[in-house]
Amino acid sequence: MEKEVTIYDIAKELSISPTTVSRGLNNHPAVNKNTKQKIIDVASQMGYRSNTFASKLRKQRTNTIGVIVPRLDSNFQSCVMAGMEKVANEAGYNLIISQSLETVQKEIANARTMFDNRVDGLLVSIAYDTENIDHFEPFFSKGIPVLFYDRVPEHKKCTSIVIDNIQAAYKATAHLVEQGCSNIVHISGNLKVNVYKDRLKGFKYALMDSDLPFSESSVITTNLNEEAGIQAAKQILQMNPRPDGIFVANDNCAVSCVKTLKQAGVRIPEDIAVVGFNNDPITRVIEPNLTSVDYPGNEMGEVAVRSLINYLDGMSDVSLTNTITLRSELVVRESTTRTGATGAVAP
Amino acid sequence: MEKEVTIYDIAKELSISPTTVSRGLNNHPAVNKNTKQKIIDVASQMGYRSNTFASKLRKQRTNTIGVIVPRLDSNFQSCVMAGMEKVANEAGYNLIISQSLETVQKEIANARTMFDNRVDGLLVSIAYDTENIDHFEPFFSKGIPVLFYDRVPEHKKCTSIVIDNIQAAYKATAHLVEQGCSNIVHISGNLKVNVYKDRLKGFKYALMDSDLPFSESSVITTNLNEEAGIQAAKQILQMNPRPDGIFVANDNCAVSCVKTLKQAGVRIPEDIAVVGFNNDPITRVIEPNLTSVDYPGNEMGEVAVRSLINYLDGMSDVSLTNTITLRSELVVRESTTRTGATGAVAP
Known part of the structure; x- marks a missing residue:
């Protein structure tokens, strides 16, 4: 690597003082415009690097x-x-x-x-x-x-x-209830993580406020990836009575769940309505388009x-x-629209 | 902010020499294991930060x-x-x-x-x-x-x-020809960018090698976003004769194009077969699943x-x-499968 170019090298090149070079580079008012431009041009040609790095060390800021x-x-x-x-x-x-x-x-x-x-x-x-x-x-x-x-x-x-994950999950679940669902399953992530713990809480609170029973068996804990959605769908297909609503803690998992249910002949949203979480672009690609929580x-x-x-x-x-x-806000799409129109529900 | 902890502080705390502390922290063989552990423990308790930052400055490496x-x-x-x-x-x-x-x-x-x-x-x-x-x-x-x-x-x-964008685009286009397409449109990006320029080349070469005519009107240049896919689809719907194959330079645009065509009653792949590029996750969500070039x-x-x-x-x-x-490899899915089975085509 070449030697680092200093303000002294620039000063020598221009036959001016290092102080003027330093002032020129720092846009000091005492240096006239033409000289300033010359200094900047020569500094650039010579590959001068401002001393940000060293000055940061001095300032204790990086x-x-x-x-x-x-x-x-x-x-x-x-x-x-x-x-x-x-x-x-x-x-x-x-x-x-x-x-x-x-x-x-x-x-x-x-x-x-x-x-x-x-x-x-x-x-x-x-x-x-x-x-x-x-x-x-x-x-x-x-x-x-x-x-x-x-x-x-x-x-x-x-x-x-x-x-507010509790509130967002509450709204997602309450929306399923409004659409006529009364046997709702929640597909959740690792419950040690705050976001998933809170989404489960919101799910429970909404059931409670709708006078719907909550049982541990209506929570499927997964790692929320694509494969988990397939497995959860298979589990749901074997439940008796079959659930009529699913609230999934992310969209990736919700989408693969919907695909698997459709392959088994389940109609979405007529037989089972589904809500995801995140409002990823795939929510607008899956058929029917997925209702989801928009996450900024x-x-x-x-x-x-x-x-x-x-x-x-x-x-x-x-x-x-x-x-x-x-x-955050719930964006309502076809995957849950049994009775009303689609659109955003204000928080 | 507190004063920075130095090896001298650690030495004082442990009543050993700064040299020993320095050696211990650098895992020098002359320092015995127990002392090393003690040094590391105390350094950690006191919030010592290794001098990576300063030593990088000396070494001219960051x-x-x-x-x-x-x-x-x-x-x-x-x-x-x-x-x-x-x-x-x-x-x-x-x-x-x-x-x-x-x-x-x-x-x-x-x-x-x-x-x-x-x-x-x-x-x-x-x-x-x-x-x-x-x-x-x-x-x-x-x-x-x-x-x-x-x-x-x-x-x-x-x-x-x-x-090799030329080769990848060539294969995508040749695949459409194999599926019986003879009037193929290419939806491209900014042609100043190498990747889009090369994909257009591959498209042209494949047509040439299949004895299909190429005309400038079969290239739709866009910014490849979701909206561009909608506009391109509308343009294609008005073409006469209507194209029977589309090769799109990315998946996002291909997916919105497919959605728009489907809404207009076009059957994919029977009426128009579509290939995308990138193998994004949405290729497995859109119906029919999208044939695409897997991009590592x-x-x-x-x-x-x-x-x-x-x-x-x-x-x-x-x-x-x-x-x-x-x-890279072409991953064949339902959006182009008119005659054969789906799967990966080796490069």
């Missing part, structure tokens, strides 16, 4: 934000990333990303790497099997803000950005980075804002 | 890889990201990501940021309107490797990682990072390997 997600190849998370990058980029921050691949071991290793790389703050959506957050303790004790989003732990020291991934990413930067700039105190709750 | 993608919220790019992160993480590199949002202006700004942040190497999939790569010149002249993947420019100084996004991300690291470690010379071509 202008980087660490992100730990369960999986990058998910529709929801990629929308979150897109929102995060947009705001971070505009504010002059870089994002360092890593994925836990749903294991707490990798999440611990990733947290360690982020810490050693001195990120200014950390954004985390926790892994499937993360049961405590001791591995973020070094951040807390150093005062480095950690914000959790979507999949969040219960912890007083940090801010969480979520949607992009907005969640934007809010997460904006909150973190506000905190870093001293504009807000992360320990005061405990939870930021974003709006 | 162990970071910059990534510039057109959009993060695309199924293909999120698979690429997942593959990149996996390999980078295993090798001890961090990924800094940014998105150009399909504009060369933002791509230029992102390249500048990456340069100033001293990434060890750069991975780029270029924006829609990027017509030259002058903005990567600072990297080239400093010997910082830049690898392009998927959407690549024509430039001798850099390695590209691609699939995950593998492309893994290969990109592995190649870059090999170069950084001096194990390969990026200027020697000009193009890495990955395998």
